Structure formats: C-alpha cells, structure tokens
Amino acid sequence: MFHYHQPVMIAEVVQYLITDPQGVYVDATVGGGGHAKAILEKASPQAVLIGIDRDQEAIETASQVLAEFGTRVKLIQGSFSRIAEILIQEKIKTIHGILFDLGVSSRQLDAPERGFSFSQDGPLDMRMDRTQKIDACQVVNSFSEKELADIFFYYGEERKSRKIARSIVLARQRKPIMTTGELEKIIWDCHPGRRGGIHPATRVFMALRIYVNQELDELPKALASIVQYMKEGARLVILSYHSLEDRIVKNFFRNHDQLEVITRKPIIPSQQEIQSNPRARSAKMRVAQKLLREEGTPA
Ligand SMILES: C[S@@+](CC[C@H](N)C(=O)[O-])C[C@H]1O[C@@H](n2cnc3c(N)ncnc32)[C@H](O)[C@@H]1O
Numbered sequence: 413m414f415h416y417h418q419p420v421m422i423a424e425v426v427q428y429l430i431t432d433p434q435g436v437y438v439d440a441t442v443g444g445g446g447h448a449k450a451i452l453e454k455a456s457p458q459a460v461l462i463g464i465d466r467d468q469e470a471i472e473t474a475s476q477v478l479a480e481f482g483t484r485v486k487l488i489q490g491s492f493s494r495i496a497e498i499l500i501q502e503k504i505k506t507i508h509g510i511l512f513d514l515g516v517s518s519r520q521l522d523a524p525e526r527g528f529s530f531s532q533d534g535p536l537d538m539r540m541d542r543t544q545k546i547d548a549c550q551v552v553n554s555f556s557e558k559e560l561a562d563i564f565f566y567y568g569e570e571r572k573s574r575k576i577a578r579s580i581v582l583a584r585q586r587k588p589i590m591t592t593g594e595l596e597k598i599i600w601d602c603h604p605g606r607r608g609g610i611h612p613a614t615r616v617f618m619a620l621r622i623y624v625n626q627e628l629d630e631l632p633k634a635l636a637s638i639v640q641y642m643k644e645g646a647r648l649v650i651l652s653y654h655s656l657e658d659r660i661v662k663n664f665f666r667n668h669d670q671l672e673v674i675t676r677k678p679i680i681p682s683q684q685e686i687q688s689n690p691r692a693r694s695a696k697m698r699v700a701q702k703l704l705r706e707e708g709t710p711a
Contacts, residue, residue, distance in 0.1 A: 416444030416473050417517040420651055420692040421681055425511060426454045428674065428699045429649045434458040435508025438499075440492040440634065441465060443517040445474035451511070452481050462502060463487045464495070466541040470517065491541070493633035499641055506643040513651045514631065516540070516621065518691060524592075528621060530613050533593035538624045548620045552595060553588050557581045567628070567656070568619030572603050576616055592617075618654070628656055635664045639671065642702040647674070653694045665700045674699040 419425070425447055429437065433456040439448045442463030452461055463478070463485060465471050471489045478485045488498055492512065499507070520540065521529050527537030527548060538548040551563070557577045564573035579602035580589065589595050599613040606612070622628060635648075642648065648671070652658045658678065665673045678696035686693045 416470075416477075416519045417446060418689045418691070419444075419446030419450065420513065420689065420695045421679065421685070421697055422447060422450050424679055424697060425513075425649055425651070426450050428697075429509040429511055429647050430455055431645055431647055431701075432459075432508045432643075435643075435646075436504060436506070437461045438495070438507050438510040439463045439513075440495065440510060441513045442474045442487065443467075443470050443513065444519060445477035447511060447513060448474065448485070449477055449481075452478070452484060457484070460484045460486070462498070462504065462507075464490060464492050464498060466491045467517075467520065468542065469519070473519070489541075491630060493630045495634050496637040496641070505641070507641050507646060508643055509647045509649065510638060510642070511649045511651075512631070512634070514627070514657055515653045527592050528617070530592045530596035530611070530617060533591050536590060536592055536595060538621045540625050544625075546624060548624050549588075549590060551620060551624060552580060553584050563623045564616050564619045566619070567622040568615035569655075570615040570619060572612075576602055578602075622654070628660065631657060631660050632664070635660075639668060639702065644702055644704045646702045648700045648702075649697065650699075651695050651697050653696075658696050658698070661698050665698060668700070670703050671700040672703050674701050 429451060437451055437459060439461060442448050442465045448461055448463050452459065461484065463474055466489065468489050471487050475487050486502060490498060516528055520526050524532040524534035527534045536549040536552055560580060561573040561577035564570040564576055570576065576599055579598050583589060583598045589598065596613045599616055603612040650661045652661055665671055675698050678698050681692040681695055
C-alpha cells in the first residue's frame with residue numbers, strides 16, 4: 413500500500429495528535445503523505461493540514477497521495493526550521509497540532525541515485541534538498557581527517573572514527589571517492605566484518621547524512637519557534653530514530669515552561685509493527701501539550 417514510505421506508529425500518531433477534529437494541523441515532515449492522509453481521514457472535513465518537506469520529490473508524491481483532500485491541504489517545499497516564516501506566509505496564527513517524523517524516508521534510502529545508502533551503488537549525495545550546495549561527496553573529499561573523524565564519532569557514535577577517517581584520507585589521495593560503493597569498500601577494508609549483524613559502514617553513512625542535512629541543528633530551531641503558534645491544549649508529536657535527536661526532544665519538553673509532557677516514557681512500536689516494518693525498530697515517539705492557561709493569568 414505504501415510504496416514511498418511505510419508510516420510508523422500511524423494509529424498512535426493520529427490518536428495523540430488530534431485534539432480538535434476541526435483544527436489546523438502541521439505535518440513538518442510530510443514525506444510520502446502517509447501520516448498526513450491518516451490525520452485528514454480521522455479529523456473532520458473542516459480540518460486543514462500544512463505539509464512541509466525539504467525534498468521536492470516528497471512534495472510531489474504527497475500531492476498525489478493527498479489530492480483527494482483538495483484545498484484542505486497545502487504543501488510547501490522547505491526546511492522545517494523555517495516553520496515560523498511558513499506559518500506567517502500562510503497567514504496561520506494558531507495551530508492545533510504538529511507532527512515531526514524525523515530522519516529519512518524509505519524512498520530516499522532505497523533510491524540509489526540519492527546516495528543515502530550503500531546497499532546499492534550510487535553517487536555520494538545524501539542531500540534531502542537537492543538544491544542545497546554541500547553534499548556527501550564534498551564532505552568526504554574535502555574535509556580534514558579530524559573533521560571527518562569528529563563527524564563519525566559525534567553523529568554516528570562510531571568507535572573506529574579515527575581509523576576510518578585515516579583510511580578515507582589515504583584513499584582519496586589516490587583518487588576522489590565518488591560513489592557510495594567506493595566509500596563502503598574503504599570502510600569495510602579498514603574494519604572488516606559485521607558487528608552484531610551491522611555492516612561497519614552503517615554508522616558512518618548515518619553520520620554523514622546527519623551532517624550533510626544539518627539534522628541536529630534543524631530540530632532545535634524548529635522547536636524553539638513552534639510553541640508560540642500552538643493553541644492551548646495543542647499537541648507536539650515527535651518521532652525520532654536516533655538517540656541524539658531523542659535527547660534534544662526529551663530535554664526540550666522537560667525544560668519548556670509552556671509544555672506539559674504527555675508521554676513520560678517514549679512510546680515505541682509493537683513487535684508486530686517491527687516485524688512487518690523493520691525500519692520502525694528504532695522509533696521513539698514523544699508527545700507534549702501546550703499548557704492550558706489558568707483563568708486570570710496573562711496570555
Ligand atoms: C521519515 S520521513 C517522513 C515520512 C512521512 N511521515 C510519511 O508518512 O510518509 C522524513 C521526511 O522528513 C523530511 N525532512 C527531514 N528533515 C527535514 C527538515 N529539516 N525540513 C523539512 N523536511 C525534512 C525528509 O525529506 C523526509 O521526507
């Protein structure tokens with residue numbers, strides 16, 4: 413049914429997000445439109461949805477998937493860190509719920525020409541927004557050995573970060589590293605064998621993707637600007653797939669004086685869901701709600 417991307421914890425997302433069936437909802441990572449469709453189906457025909465994604469291909473797919481909802485949907489290509497600007501542009505003053513389903517879609521991972529994955533050879537790209545200047549090829553071929561090692565260690569929690577960075581620098585002195593297959597081979601040769609069933613290039617590829625797309629900067633920027641647009645009682649639902657992202661979300665929820673944490677512990681997918689969609693296995697969902705103001709307190 414979902415060729416582009418199988419939405420994770422779809423029932424839970426809808427259940428936690430919708431507090432007002434006639435509300436204005438934002439899907440900040442609309443992807444293939446799977447979550448957005450479920451939200452619109454569950455809400456009443458008066459509800460509207462703004463879908464954002466920085467990948468043009470995702471916007472094109474979502475516009476087909478959500479075509480049946482007509483003017484109830486507005487899709488915008490852009491980074492969610494620009495959320496305040498987008499809401500102003502759309503003349504939206506308050507929203508009733510916002511969803512972030514972080515990371516990459518299956519479509520992005522599975523398309524060899526996007527260069528996110530080493531399972532099939534493709535150009536070393538990894539840009540979600542293909543108009544962006546810097547791509548993985550530039551990072552791998554022009555960053556210093558120390559910069560590469562730091563990226564692998566910090567974003568990928570890769571223990572062999574220095575050794576892998578050294579091998580990359582030696583390899584690129586012979587010839588630039590242009591494809592995902594070439595990079596995968598360099599990492600494998602430097603550090604052969606799977607660890608716990610995981611290919612040694614997995615963490616390096618994830619780290620490069622996070623760096624190229626500045627994923628850990630995007631999220632705090634979006635969070636810092638969104639709460640002021642949330643109506644009292646509105647929900648902020650975030651699905652994350654990486655411990656560093658989950659930590660950003662947890663701390664943001666905990667320290668924000670206008671948010672009440674709804675999920676004291678993150679919600680994780682059922683075993684049944686993981687079996688049918690193994691990519692859901694690292695998902696963690698956290699939910700917060702904008703506090704209801706007590707009578708007599710200033711807005
Ligand atoms: C896990 S997928 C979302 C899938 C979607 N929930 C669905 O049901 O199909 C994540 C999407 O977020 C987009 N994305 C990631 N970071 C973004 C950012 N900073 N701004 C806008 N979109 C972003 C990616 O391009 C990708 O399409």
